Amino acid sequence: MFFKYIYYFIGVAIAMHEFYKMSHAKYFEQKGDELIKYHGENKDENGNISIKNLPADLKNFSIHLTIWMVLELGWTIIGLFTYNWVAFIALLIWNFISSKLLYAPFVKYKNYIRLYNFVVRFILILFIFFVTLNSFHLHIDLISLIFGS
Numbered sequence: 001m002f003f004k005y006i007y008y009f010i011g012v013a014i015a016m017h018e019f020y021k022m023s024h025a026k027y028f029e030q031k032g033d034e035l036i037k038y039h040g041e042n043k044d045e046n047g048n049i050s051i052k053n054l055p056a057d058l059k060n061f062s063i064h065l066t067i068w069m070v071l072e073l074g075w076t077i078i079g080l081f082t083y084n085w086v087a088f089i090a091l092l093i094w095n096f097i098s099s100k101l102l103y104a105p106f107v108k109y110k111n112y113i114r115l116y117n118f119v120v121r122f123i124l125i126l127f128i129f130f131v132t133l134n135s136f137h138l139h140i141d142l143i144s145l146i147f148g149s
Contacts, residue, residue, distance in 0.1 A: 007075070007078065007082075008131075008136070010071065010075055012128065012132060014072050015124070015125045015129060018124050018128075019121075019125060022118055022121045025117060026114075029113065029117075031057075034058060035058050035061065076088055076091060076092065079131070082131075083135060084134055086146065087127070087130070087134070088131070091124075091127055094123065094127075098120050
């Protein structure tokens with residue numbers, strides 16, 4: 001039971017970080033553009049970039065995002081073994097659809113990237129709060145709700 005609290009505390013921390021990224025969207029967009037520009041200009045003969053050569057602010061930004069992405073991925077994979085496993089499969093499907101199918105039209109229009117990021121992050125935050133609330137309070141059986149058995 002103690003690990004359940006830790007697990008969902010990590011989920012709420014991820015939701016809070018996503019909210020932080022939503023509220024500082026311009027900063028994250030600017031740093032992301034700088035990182036992409038730097039990567040495009042500083043590749044070696046194999047097309048690789050060493051993190052040692054990154055400027056300090058881009059290195060910290062890159063490490064920061066990598067840690068949170070790995071934490072979110074690990075949290076999602078562990079979630080596949082919980083009571084809410086159907087919801088986590090739905091989250092993986094949503095992430096695939098939003099990153100592969102929905103992102104492409106938004107790349108052309110720079111002004112809509114923030115809207116896209118806002119919607120994706122907002123849905124993730126709602127998801128995290130739903131599975132946390134479902135685990136501790138609602139106890140909705142998602143399998144019987146979806147498949148009607």
